[in-house]
Amino acid sequence: MRLKTFAMTALIGALSLPFGALADVTLSTSNHPDPVIDAEVSSFIDSHVTQILEHERASVQALETDAIARILANFKPQAKPTPPLKVEYTKSFLAELPQATGGEALECLTEALYFEARGESVKGQFAVAEVIMNRVSSAKFPNSVCGVIQQGTGKKYQCQFTYTCDGRAEVIHEKSAWNRLSKIARLMLDGAPRRLTEGATHYHTTAVNPRWARIFPRTASIGVHRFYRMPRA
Structure with a gap:
């Protein structure tokens, strides 16, 4: 006890x-x-x-x-980064992609590629698209795809892209080319890598020799197009 x-x-x-x-x-x-x-x-x-x-x-x-x-x-897992888009500069690669869909930006970019580069190789068409997207990313140009393409439109031969101010109507005759170019536009709008022109914001064909081309550093030559970057201060 x-x-x-x-x-x-x-x-x-x-x-x-x-x-x-x-x-x-x-x-x-x-x-x-x-x-x-x-x-x-x-x-x-x-x-x-x-x-x-x-x-x-x-x-x-x-x-x-x-x-x-x-x-x-505080313990939520971090979102995984989106891997970069895989792109091949071939018609066979584009043929495997689904039909492109989208809004105004897709329409504007496809139209620019159609009238500015449809006779180029696929690589050349991607390069022209790069220039447009590089301008959208630059503070020196409008901040939208349509704004970049239509800059200066309304004043004959004072626009940035000749087809928008040459006085001729934009008529689509080659539907297959349009469909293929729309896939390039879709890829570029979705963040495809811009590795062909080294940041170029200007280009011209070999048929012309603009004065600014004597000052701007050339970054690439693809098909009948020459690509340039604005001089750095």
């Missing part, structure tokens, strides 16, 4: 300590090499441990839902 009374007294004292301090408490209740705690003491221990666990569970459940959401938000 003394063993039980002493054990219960010691346990009550220990449980009155902070919960984390229990690991530092060592109880010695008897000199007997095999001390035994009877059923009443065991039941007492189980009861108090259960109370402590229930208290901890209630504390966790009391956390506000939005606080938990904020904590979990």
